[in-house]
Amino acid sequence: MHPSMMIVKRRIGTPQFRDYEYRKTSRYFAQMAEDFKGFGREELAGLGATDLQLEYQGVHFTADQETLYRINYMSRLASRILAPLMSFACPDTDALYTAARKLRWRDFFDDHTTFAVSANVANSAITHSHFAALRLKDAIVDDLRERTGERPNVDAKAPDLLFNLYIDHDRAVISLDASGTPLHKRGYREESVTAPMQETVAAAIIRHTEWDGTVPLHDPMCGSGTLICEALMHFCRIPAGVFREKFGFESLPDFDAGLWQQVKKTSDAGIRPLAKGLISGSDISQQAVSAARTNLMGLHFGRNVAVDRADFSDLPDMPPGMIITNPPYGIRMGKDKDLGQFYKALGDFLKQKCKDSTAYIYFGDRALVKKLGLKPTWKKPLAAGGLDGRLVRYNLY
16 A cells, blocks of 8 residues: 555544644634734634633634634634644753654645644743754654655645644644634735735724724725725625635644534625725725725625725815725835825825814834824724834824
């Protein structure tokens, strides 16, 4: 029998996977930006998670299989969901290798499965995350080669399986990334512009605004449309993973394909329509307008969102509603632009043409907040993607 066929038979049969940590505890970890965790905990609870505990860069939670699948499919704020396989004392890389060899890696691999390893280390004798990842990779390769006669292939860019190693205070946790590719990669962004906003950041901004569709929403500098796309998905209750073809949890030994299809069916049944005129956008750049229109086109009801080419200063008086935008800054602005003059003009637009509205402005550079010339109602930190940003609310009455 070909060695790879032996792997397939083990997956089809009844593997003894009950000693995997996630099976014993039903505990998982949602990775997300620090400033998202408050809303992230609320979102996870709303999707059925229990026993939520905030940790650095994420939230620990308890979930059954159905809830695990739903969270991966529906979460707008998490970047990854990790399923812990084992945890152990890890004083050095030899201990890491020895412990990792005890896992039944063949439970996760089928014929031609590729994999990669990511690692983070902190407060430990092992100080080099790359070397730690290499030692775990060696353990996986050596185990599978010894048991099957074949060496699995590593694919750092688009692996079928991604294993995560986290070492803190000389204690290691090896997890399978139950999401696969990062959850912020929704799949609707077919075209882009310079420095586009990450989808999870846009989703967090929409969450902060508490916009519920009772007033129109407009983005006067929409770029490639990330904010209005996330607003649409939020209002229409479109699952964040609706375009995904595969999730990492499908490689767990206890994956239940029937249950997963039922979760998808139930989640998709909650999608609701969007009325024309409720969400709109505009931008001075024709390239940005074209990109936004293209990205919206693939979404449910995206054709009901109008995106026009216009400088915000040339827009007519806006109807009472919500203004939400991420103005250009730094690389998005260009070196030849006067930031002070630009933000003063934006402030004038909000004061003069957006009366009886609420504005939410995301400043990728918090030093620019003072240049708008308006008194904020509140400011909230929203750091992500290397930006120490601020989301600022203005009541324009």
